[in-house]
Amino acid sequence: MVVQSPHSVESSVPTPKNGSRRVNTQGKGLSVSGQRRASARLQAAKQRAEKELSVKRRVDHDEHADGGSSRKKVNVDTEKVNLKPKHAQSGTQQLPAISSDQTEPKMNEKVAKMVERAAKIAEGLDGTNATNATNATNAPNVVEKSAHIKVKETIRLFNKHYLHFVQEEEKRCTAVKVDKKAPKGKNAKKGNVPEVDVKGKAKRPDLKAISKEYEHYIFPLAVAIVLSGMYEDDLDNAEDVVYTGQGGHDLTGNKRQIRDQVLERGNLALKNCVDLGVPVRVIRGHESASSYSGKVYTYDGLYKVVQYWAEKGISGFTVFKYRLRRLEGQPTLTTSQVQFTYGRVPKSPSEIRGLVCEDISGGQEDVPIPATNLVDNPPVAPTACAPASGLFEGYKYCKSMKVAHNIKLPVNAAGCDCKGVCWDPKTCACARLNGSDFPYVHRDGGRLIEAKHVVFECGPNCGCGLSCVNRTSQKGLKYRLEVFRTPKKGWAVRSWDFIPSGAPVCEYIGLLTRTEELDSVSENNYIFDIDCLQTMRGLGGRERRQQDASLPMIQNMDKIDEQRSESVPEFCIDAGSMGNVARFINHSCEPNLFIQCVLSAHQDIKLARVMLFAADNIPPLQELTYDYGYALDSVYGPDGKVKRMPCYCGAEDCRKRLF
Numbered sequence: 001m002v003v004q005s006p007h008s009v010e011s012s013v014p015t016p017k018n019g020s021r022r023v024n025t026q027g028k029g030l031s032v033s034g035q036r037r038a039s040a041r042l043q044a045a046k047q048r049a050e051k052e053l054s055v056k057r058r059v060d061h062d063e064h065a066d067g068g069s070s071r072k073k074v075n076v077d078t079e080k081v082n083l084k085p086k087h088a089q090s091g092t093q094q095l096p097a098i099s100s101d102q103t104e105p106k107m108n109e110k111v112a113k114m115v116e117r118a119a120k121i122a123e124g125l126d127g128t129n130a131t132n133a134t135n136a137t138n139a140p141n142v143v144e145k146s147a148h149i150k151v152k153e154t155i156r157l158f159n160k161h162y163l164h165f166v167q168e169e170e171k172r173c174t175a176v177k178v179d180k181k182a183p184k185g186k187n188a189k190k191g192n193v194p195e196v197d198v199k200g201k202a203k204r205p206d207l208k209a210i211s212k213e214y215e216h217y218i219f220p221l222a223v224a225i226v227l228s229g230m231y232e233d234d235l236d237n238a239e240d241v242v243y244t245g246q247g248g249h250d251l252t253g254n255k256r257q258i259r260d261q262v263l264e265r266g267n268l269a270l271k272n273c274v275d276l277g278v279p280v281r282v283i284r285g286h287e288s289a290s291s292y293s294g295k296v297y298t299y300d301g302l303y304k305v306v307q308y309w310a311e312k313g314i315s316g317f318t319v320f321k322y323r324l325r326r327l328e329g330q331p332t333l334t335t336s337q338v339q340f341t342y343g344r345v346p347k348s349p350s351e352i353r354g355l356v357c358e359d360i361s362g363g364q365e366d367v368p369i370p371a372t373n374l375v376d377n378p379p380v381a382p383t384a385c386a387p388a389s390g391l392f393e394g395y396k397y398c399k400s401m402k403v404a405h406n407i408k409l410p411v412n413a414a415g416c417d418c419k420g421v422c423w424d425p426k427t428c429a430c431a432r433l434n435g436s437d438f439p440y441v442h443r444d445g446g447r448l449i450e451a452k453h454v455v456f457e458c459g460p461n462c463g464c465g466l467s468c469v470n471r472t473s474q475k476g477l478k479y480r481l482e483v484f485r486t487p488k489k490g491w492a493v494r495s496w497d498f499i500p501s502g503a504p505v506c507e508y509i510g511l512l513t514r515t516e517e518l519d520s521v522s523e524n525n526y527i528f529d530i531d532c533l534q535t536m537r538g539l540g541g542r543e544r545r546q547q548d549a550s551l552p553m554i555q556n557m558d559k560i561d562e563q564r565s566e567s568v569p570e571f572c573i574d575a576g577s578m579g580n581v582a583r584f585i586n587h588s589c590e591p592n593l594f595i596q597c598v599l600s601a602h603q604d605i606k607l608a609r610v611m612l613f614a615a616d617n618i619p620p621l622q623e624l625t626y627d628y629g630y631a632l633d634s635v636y637g638p639d640g641k642v643k644r645m646p647c648y649c650g651a652e653d654c655r656k657r658l659f
C-alpha cells in the first residue's frame with residue numbers, strides 16, 4: 001500500500017577516465033531526479049579535446065571550428081506528485097456489497113480533486129510528472145517518470161520521514177532516561193535534559209511518518225496487490241479477479257482460513273480504492289514475497305477495484321472479497337503462467353552454488369565476502385582471489401585507504417568533548433557541524449536519516465568511543481556481501497542480508513591519489529573522483545543537497561569558489577590495483593545505493609571519505625548499485641573521439657548508455 005510523492009536523494013558518483021574506464025564520484029541523484037553530467041574534470045578533458053580538434057580543423061580547413069557544441073543532458077522530472085490519504089474510519093465486518101459507481105457524491109471538492117489526481121497518478125497519466133529540470137540553458141529532454149519510479153520515490157520520502165521520527169523517539173527515550181537519573185527539587189540543574197517532552201506518549205514512527213506526509217488524504221490506499229494463489233477463496237481468470245482480503249488464514253501454507261478477516265490494513269486500503277475509484281497494479285507472485293525469498297514477481301497490469309463485500313468463505317469464516325477488473329488495453333497473464341526464479345540465501349559455504357572464492361578479502365573484513373560464478377565455463381574467480389600464492393595478478397584487496405606518497409593528509413580536527421557516546425546535539429561539537437543534530441539514528445546499528453552535502457562524524461580526537469552513533473560509517477562491513485559474476489557487466493555485488501534504507505553498506509576504498517597523476521591512464525574502470533565540493537555547490541547542473549545553512553563550511557563556500565575558478569576534483573580514489581568490495585559495485589539507472597561524502601578525521605572536503613549508503617530497503621540478493629552519473633557524450637578516448645558504453649542495468653527507465 002503505497003502512495004506517491006516526490007523525493008530526490010542525491011549521490012556523488014564515479015566516472016571513467018579518458019573515455020574509457022574512469023569512475024567518478026560526482027553524479028548525483030539517485031536515478032530519477034536529475035541530470036547526469038560529466039565531472040568538471042571530464043568537462044575540462046572535453047574542452048581540451050575540443051580545443052585540439054578545433055586547432056586541427058583550422059589547420060586542415062583554414063576556417064574556424066565549431067567549438068561550442070552543447071553537451072546532451074537527460075533531464076528527469078523533479079516535480080512533486082502528491083497523493084495523500086487520510087486516516088479512514090474502520091468499517092464493520094459484515095458489509096453490504098458497495099460498488100464504485102454507488103459511492104455517494106458527498107466528498108468535498110478537495111477530496112474529489114485528489115481522487116481525480118490519484119487515479120491519474122496510478123494510471124501514470126498525471127501530467128505534472130513531466131516537468132523539466134532546472135537547467136534553463138539546455139533544451140530539456142523531458143523524460144516522464146514511470147509509475148514504478150514514482151512509487152519508489154514515495155517510499156523513499158516515507159523512509160526519510162520515518163527516520164526523522166525514529167530520531168525524535170530516540171531523543172525522547174534518552175530524555176526519559178536522563179530525567180530519571182537527574183536530581184530533582186532544589187538540586188536540579190538546568191541543562192541536563194535535552195529539550196524534548198519527556199511526558200509525551202510514544203507513538204510508532206512509521207505511523208507518524210504516514211500521517212505527516214498524507215494527513216489530508218484518505219488512508220490507507222492500495223496501489224498494488226500481489227496475487228499469491230494462497231487463499232482458498234481466490235478466483236482468478238485474468239480479466240476479472242476476485243481477490244480475497246488479507247488475514248485469518250493458516251500460515252502453514254495449506255490455504256485454510258482459521259479466523260474471520262477484519263476490515264483493517266490491506267483490506268481497508270482496497271476498500272478505499274473502491275470508494276475513491278483508484279486503480280491498483282496487480283503483481284503475480286507468491287505469498288512469501290515478504291520473506292525476501294528472492295523469487296521474481298511479474299507485473300500483470302492495472303485493475304480497477306470495482307466492488308467489495310464480506311461473506312462467509314469456504315471454511316465458514318468471514319472473508320473480504322474485492323472484484324478487480326482489468327483496465328482496457330492491459331496485457332493478460334494468470335498466476336499459473338508466471339515462472340518463478342528461486343534464489344535462496346545459503347546457510348553455509350557448502351550451500352553456495354558456483355563458489356569460486358571463499359573470501360575475496362582474504363580474512364581482512366570481519367564478514368567474509370565469497371565470490372560466485374555461475375556464468376563462465378570454466379568459472380573464474382575475481383583476480384584478487386589468489387591468496388595461496390600471495391600473488392595478485394589483478395588487484396589487491398585492502399580494507400582501508402592507502403595514501404599516495406605525494407599526499408599529506410590534513411591534521412585531524414579537535415573533535416568533541418563528549419564522553420562514552422555522544423547524545424546531546426546541543427553540546428556535541430560534531431553534531432553542531434551537522435546543523436545541531438546527529439545525522440544518524442541508532443536503529444539497526446545506525447542509519448543515515450537523509451543524504452547531505454557532507455556528514456561530519458566524530459573522529460580520533462573526540463572523547464566518545466567507537467560505539468558512538470556519530471561514527472556509523474567507521475564500523476566496517478555489517479552485511480554479508482557476495483561478489484557474483486553477471487553475463488554482461490562482469491562482477492557485481494549483492495547482500496545476503498536485508499539492508500534497511502540509510503544503512504551504511506561500504507566505503508569506496510583504494511589508493512588516494514592526485515587526479516593529475518592519472519591523466520595519462522586510459523584503461524581504469526575503478527577511479528572515483530572526490531568531488532563533494534561540486535555537489536555542494538551544485539556545479540555542472542548538479543542538484544544541491546539539503547544542508548543546514550549554519551554550516552561554517554557552506555558559509556565559506558563562496559570564498560572557496562573565488563579561489564578556484566575551475567572546480568576540478570583534485571583528488572581521487574583509484575581502486576584499480578588495490579581496493580575493497582566497493583570496486584565491484586556496478587552502475588544502475590535506478591540504483592539502490594547513494595554516495596555520501598563523510599568527514600571523520602580532518603575537515604578537508606577535497607579529501608572526504610566516500611561512503612555508499614542504502615537508498616531503499618534492499619531485500620537480500622538484489623544487486624547493489626549506484627548511479628555513476630556520467631553525462632552522455634562526456635567521455636573521450638585517447639583519439640579525442642566520444643566514447644560510448646552500453647548500460648545493461650536492466651532498469652525500466654534505463655537510458656541504455658553508461659556514457
Ligand SMILES: C[S@@+](CC[C@H](N)C(=O)[O-])C[C@H]1O[C@@H](n2cnc3c(N)ncnc32)[C@H](O)[C@@H]1O
Pocket residue numbers: 016021022023488489490491492525526583584585586587588646647648649658
Ligand atoms: C567499478 S567497475 C564495476 C565492477 C565491474 N563490473 C568488474 O567486473 O570489476 C565499473 C565497470 O563495470 C562495468 N559496468 C558497471 N555497471 C555497468 C552497467 N550498468 N552496464 C554495463 N557495464 C557496467 C563497466 O565495464 C564499468 O566500467
